[in-house]
Amino acid sequence: MDKMLNIALPKGRLGEKVYAIFEEAGFECPSIKENNRKLIFENNEAGVRYFWVKPSDVAIYVERGAADVGVAGKDIILEYAPDVYELCDLGMGKCRMAVAAPKGFSDDVNRTLRVATKFSKIAKDYYSSIGRDIDIIHLNGSIEIAPILGLSDVIVDIVETGTTLKENDLEVIETILPISARLIANKSSFKFKTEMIEKVAGSISRLTEGNK
Amino acid sequence: MRFDEGVLDGTEKLIFSLRSLYGEYGYKRYKMSKFEEYALYGRNIDFLVSDSVITFTDTDGKLMALKPDVTLSIVKNDRDDADNVTKVCYDESVYRVSKGTGTFREIKQAGLECIGKIDAALLGEVLTLAAKSLEMTGKKFVLEVSHLGLLDSALSEATDDAALSAKLLECAGGKNVHGIREICRNAGIPEGREDKLVALVSTYGSAAEVIDKLTGQFDERCVKELEEVLSVFEGTPYADSVRIDFSVTADGNYYNGIIFKGFVEGVPEGVLSGGQYDRLMKKMGRRSRAVGFAVYLDMLERLL
Numbered sequence: 323m324d325k326m327l328n329i330a331l332p333k334g335r336l337g338e339k340v341y342a343i344f345e346e347a348g349f350e351c352p353s354i355k356e357n358n359r360k361l362i363f364e365n366n367e368a369g370v371r372y373f374w375v376k377p378s379d380v381a382i383y384v385e386r387g388a389a390d391v392g393v394a395g396k397d398i399i400l401e402y403a404p405d406v407y408e409l410c411d412l413g414m415g416k417c418r419m420a421v422a423a424p425k426g427f428s429d430d431v432n433r434t435l436r437v438a439t440k441f442s443k444i445a446k447d448y449y450s451s452i453g454r455d456i457d458i459i460h461l462n463g464s465i466e467i468a469p470i471l472g473l474s475d476v477i478v479d480i481v482e483t484g485t486t487l488k489e490n491d492l493e494v495i496e497t498i499l500p501i502s503a504r505l506i507a508n509k510s511s512f513k514f515k516t517e518m519i520e521k522v523a524g525s526i527s528r529l530t531e532g533n534k
Numbered sequence: 535m536r537f538d539e540g541v542l543d544g545t546e547k548l549i550f551s552l553r554s555l556y557g558e559y560g561y562k563r564y565k566m567s568k569f570e571e572y573a574l575y576g577r578n579i580d581f582l583v584s585d586s587v588i589t590f591t592d593t594d595g596k597l598m599a600l601k602p603d604v605t606l607s608i609v610k611n612d613r614d615d616a617d618n619v620t621k622v623c624y625d626e627s628v629y630r631v632s633k634g635t636g637t638f639r640e641i642k643q644a645g646l647e648c649i650g651k652i653d654a655a656l657l658g659e660v661l662t663l664a665a666k667s668l669e670m671t672g673k674k675f676v677l678e679v680s681h682l683g684l685l686d687s688a689l690s691e692a693t694d695d696a697a698l699s700a701k702l703l704e705c706a707g708g709k710n711v712h713g714i715r716e717i718c719r720n721a722g723i724p725e726g727r728e729d730k731l732v733a734l735v736s737t738y739g740s741a742a743e744v745i746d747k748l749t750g751q752f753d754e755r756c757v758k759e760l761e762e763v764l765s766v767f768e769g770t771p772y773a774d775s776v777r778i779d780f781s782v783t784a785d786g787n788y789y790n791g792i793i794f795k796g797f798v799e800g801v802p803e804g805v806l807s808g809g810q811y812d813r814l815m816k817k818m819g820r821r822s823r824a825v826g827f828a829v830y831l832d833m834l835e836r837l838l
Contacts, residue, residue, distance in 0.1 A: 408712075514676070
């Protein structure tokens with residue numbers, strides 16, 4: 323059995339910031355900073371193996387045990403509902419899941435609300451919690467243009483600064499929930515690599531304390 | 535009749551090994567029909583792992599279902615002799631929706647049910663058999679034991695709202711302490727009311743260690759029960775593989791008391807799941823108590 327701790331990090335800016343924290347916590351892997359196209363990096367001494375994966379896939383790698391731990395946004399965790407442990411809130415990559423609509427929009431409750439989103443489950447759960455009948459239009463990107471083209475009435479999406487919304491004449495009409503990055507662990511790995519995962523979770527949680 | 539053992543694949547070997555193990559402990563093999571009237575599941579839909587069931591109309595017009603679960607059929611056919619113990623074991627196919635494909639799959643399960651007058655000794659025996667079942671995979675394993683009574687009382691200290699409780703229990707299942715705190719904060723629950731739940735979720739490890747920490751802090755009867763049941767492992771080679779972990783949770787409408795889950799190294803999910811389900815028995819109008827577990831053989835396929 324593999325004794326290394328396998329860590330899935332989300333490719334991109336957030337992932338790089340997260341790696342910096344892992345490094346500070348003592349799980350460094352210098353080769354990761356070499357500028358190349360490799361996706362897997364190992365440090366046998368520290369007992370860690372990192373890999374970069376698409377942010378929305380981190381939860382899958384962890385749930386299926388290909389990674390023992392990983393860092394994923396709460397949005398991804400809610401959308402895929404993976405059967406994993408959520409060990410700590412890093413308080414990084416903060417944003418919110420929100421409903422946005424063209425400026426001046428008023429919801430006609432006589433009609434089914436058409437919602438365009440990448441996050442079908444989150445949207446469904448939210449609207450069923452308030453008892454609103456909706457139709458979901460699942461898109462994979464450029465969600466903001468859906469209301470402009472009349473494809474949908476509103477969108478459910480991640481809002482960071484709101485600039486993209488503003489530039490497309492949209493505004494947030496409801497915040498569904500705040501989002502931030504979470505440290506997740508595979509349930510089975512946690513049993514067999516308990517000490518190492520506890521060590522990671524403990525130090526990450528201490529180092530990110532100030533972010534909350 | 536003679537045959538070469540080499541013709542059996544790993545899963546088949548495990549099925550026969552489990553069958554003979556359970557037989558040694560007096561569990562009688564229970565053979566059941568592939569179909570069952572749908573009404574049995576319809577009434578207890580939340581008891582099922584997935585709530586989708588394959589149904590068809592039989593020639594006599596009755597709505598039938600391909601078994602999504604074994605326990606309900608065994609309970610239905612049990613004579614409800616609450617003064618004695620009925621021990622049955624099975625290896626059967628069930629039909630459930632797979633998370634990956636979202637379509638129905640046939641899943642092989644082996645397991646046992648113990649119905650009637652259940653006491654600590656019998657609970658200990660069932661846990662022993664769970665540990666032995668995991669051992670038969672030939673891999674390192676962990677059997678995690680939890681107590682729904684302790685979780686229930688910690689939950690009711692935080693809130694009496696059922697929807698909120700369900701969310702908190704979900705967080706407990708994910709060892710999600712920050713989530714528990716956040717839910718309570720957002721619901722306006724006075725600070726500190728969630729502390730017991732947080733303490734439970736954060737307390738895990740060997741039986742002796744955890745019981746030591748729980749004593750005097752939590753419901754005495756439940757802690758005693760855990761201690762008594764787990765004493766069966768003292769001095770056995772299984773002692774190191776059995777742990778207490780309150781992230782093992784179950785639906786309180788059906789389960790109560792001792793619940794447990796088994797993991798083997800190399801399989802990313804739990805491969806064994808079980809517990810006491812006196813509340814299901816009560817719902818079905820029975821006087822007997824009951825405990826049982828199932829081994830998910832499909833998850834072991836790659837390992838054997």
